[in-house]
Amino acid sequence: MTGHVGLAGVRDGALLRVVSGERTRLETFAALLAPLFASRQVAWRTVFERSGPAELDDLMMFGPREVHVVFRLDEGRDQALMCILPRDRNIGLMWQAARGIRDEVVRAHA
Amino acid sequence: MRTYERALDILARVESMPGDTTGALCFGKARVLVQGGAICWAVAPGSPVRLTDLLRSQRHPPLSRDELEACYRRCRDSGQPVGEGLLAAGLVSAQGLRQALFAHTTEGIAQIAQAEQTYEGFVPHQRAGYDARFVFSTVETMVGLGARGHLARAALVHSTLASVLGPDTVGAGFVIDADGPRVVATAGSVGRGVNQVMELCRWAHSLFGxxxxxxxxxxxxxxxxxxxxxxxxxxxxxxxxxxxxDTRAAATLLLSRIERREEELAA
Incomplete structure (x- = not known):
């Protein structure tokens, strides 16, 4: 299963979808991620400070056609990965696919 | 601070007391009687809800005032607790008595919160004398307070929880009003106390933001x-x-039940 990949972050209290909505090859995504990871402007926690203490690590959101999965990649730097996968009845398969993407991104930037 | 939050503060105060404490929390002339971390009774002057009316309405047709008052008098003369006397005389069932006491207690706490009564202290009682069947946990009371004014919706929410929750899963339903989340139904032990349940509900609500x-x-x-x-x-x-x-399998089961329920409702 392949899916869309995006980076979600918060800047000035607004959730950003830096990359999403198009099928992106991981290599392209990794190239896009590099400068963003180097920047400390992507502050993931800001929205939670506003809305209460929340942990969004391993969050799966079920839309009508797509499933969005958010992983925190680097807690120290408050960066997170959002995968957008086609909706499937097999939730375990979607988790597996999302984790695979997460692990690849983590390895690419290790 | 709003009424519901003030009421939850009263419940949190009950939870903060040592587990073996029995006595009365005093708010002006109002009282909340506690026993072992649970709530036995609450009474507030000027409450529009009378226990007599609640007890009468537990039967259909309603009990007559004369029957109830005669029982009160017998209990007063013999020293028997009124609840025991009502049960012994068969005037009300144990479930009916519990419902009436619960409605009266939640109303009393709501009145204390609404009147912004200040907590003035605790008067300990020498011994625990309340029948365990007729005391209420703080979370149960929180649900009763949340459901005030939302009774039909609370029943629907309770039914939804019962239909989708499976093994190893507990849950709560809440509505959002000007006071924020109000818990109207629970299934199982959702949290260790009112603050933990509210924290979970606020977190869930904030997720959708x-x-x-x-x-x-x-x-x-x-x-x-x-x-x-x-x-x-x-x-x-x-x-x-x-x-x-408790497990990912339980979460997966719940997700599939929610999905199936949505499909059924849409069909």
Whole structure:
């Protein structure tokens, strides 16, 4: 299963979808991620400070056609990965696919 | 601070007391009687709800005032607790008595909160004398307070929880009003106390604030709460829901039940 990949972050209290909505090859995504990871402007926690203490690590959101999965990649730097996968009845398969993407991104930037 | 929050503060105060404490929390002329971390009774001057009326309405047709008053007099003369006397005389069932006491207690606490009565201290009682069948946990009382004014919706939410929650899963349903989340139904032990239940509900509600930005069609989400357990949260036309699942399998089962329920409702 392949899916869309995006980076979600918060800047000035607004959730950003830096990359999403198009099928992106991981290599392209990794190239896009590099400068963003180097920047400390992507502050993931800001929205939670506003809305209460929340942990969004391993969050799966079920839309009508797509499933969005958010992983925190680097807690120290408050960066997170959002995968957008086609909706499937097999939730375990979607988790597996999302984790695979997460692990690849983590390895690419290790 | 709003009325519901003030009422929850009273419940949190009860929870903060040592487990073996029995006595009365005093708020002006109002009292909340506690025993072993549970609430036995609350009474507030000027409350529009009278216990007599609540007891009468537990029967159909309603009990006559004369019957109730005769029982009160017998109990007063013999020293028997009124509840025991009502049960012994067969005037009310144990369930009916519990319902009446619960309604009176939640109303009393709501009145104390609404009147912004200041806590003035605790008067200990020498011994615990309340029948355990007729005392109420703080979370149960919180649900009763939340359901005030939302009784039909609370019944619907309770039915929804019962239909989708499976093994190893507990949950709560809440509505959002000007006071924020109000818990109207629970299934199982959702939290260790009112603050933990409210924290979970606020967290679930705040998720949709974030999720709505990503995909405003999203009605269901699964996450990890406090790095402890899988949480599934969803909403429908009646309420918001949050469920704690002990295992990922339990969360997956719940998600599939929610999905099936949505499909059935849409069909």
């Amino acid at each position: 974030v999720i709505g930005f990503v995909d405003d069609q999203t009605r269901v989400a699964q996450g990890v709460w406090n790095r402890e357990c899988a949480v599934v949260t969803w909403w429908d036309a009646s309420a918001h829901y949050v469920a704690r699942c």
